[in-house]
Amino acid sequence: MTAVSAPTDVPAHPAPARADWRDTLREASDLALLGFAVAAAALPVLTLAPAVATASAALHDRSVTGSWPDARTSLSRFGRALPAGLAVSAAALAAAAVLAADLLALAGGRVPGGGPALALTAVVVAALLGYAGLVAVAVGRTGGRGWRAAARRVARACPRRPAVWAAASGVCVLAVLLAVLVTPVAVPILGGYALAALHAVDARRPPEPS
Template sequence: MTDLRWPVDEEPRTRPDWRERFALGTDLALIGIVVTVAGLPLLTLPAALAAGSVAVHHRYTTGRLPGFRPLLRRFGRTLLPGIPFAVAAALLLLDLVALSRGWVPGGAPVLVLTTAIVAWLAGAATLILVGVGRDTTAPASWAWQQATARPWSALAPALAGALAFFLALSMPATIPLVIGFHLFAAHVISDRLAPSSPPTGTGHQR
């Protein structure tokens, strides 16, 4: 008799239990709290988010938090380059407020168009944070390539960011939690929608 080769079912993937999920939530909350405190001067917020992205990526890929010194180095290296991003974000937010309250002409069409542009830019900025967290050599160039080649890779983080923004506005006490979990969601979404790995730098900051 010939041997019969019956199909073999794949073994189910090991899923993290409640303890691992609780530990992940706790670590993300801790990252969000540190980022919130470090970003309170507002001009330091981009650098704080960049360091938080590094911490989230390390936690996402290794299952543990990184050391404090690599995060501090990343914060210091991103501090001055991040100031123009903070100023630009403040100006865009002020522009949206002025349009929504009728302080400047344009009406609803200009408001909708400006909102769409700001949302796309927010998604692209989120991809830049993901690239920084992955320790890329050119995170802005990689983010632009992903956002133009795969539009959903920028739109999906933008939608998630809008949801996180309105959640933070409705419950300001949750801002630290929202920041940590949104950074984690940005890395997960980027891996799903922009799977091509960005070029890593020569020296790891983690």
């Protein structure tokens, strides 16, 4: 009696289902809603950092588990992020105001230095934006808390990962430029997309040396 051999053209593991246009549209809609949620939570201005931290934590959950956290989890995270986040928002807004004033003064010729000083200041601003974006990603990995620890960790990592730092800076600069060009109602959508892009950039980082 001869043994019947198993067919060799059957794959050992089924191929993963490919995402179609509906999945892409759903993901785009989710990111747009995330941006509007951040904008709504940041309306008091000083709640900007807690709103970003909560959104970053939601994106981290999405990348790890494949699903978004429920509303109760996000509200709880937002509440826990408020005490430290208010101070972070105030510091970030003050720094942004100073840097914007410097750029406007250099561009208007009110401060000596001309084009080279303006270009150098623009590079510094871009680098700081990239650093801030990576800090927001790092905070998202810890449930939307731990700004100080995240800031120290990213400050140590940026010189070791200049390509990731540069990519994050490019994402932030592009988001700012588009925010100036598009209609104001579309700015929150850019926020959701930019934060997702920062998570994607950071996810491609090389393994850090022990």
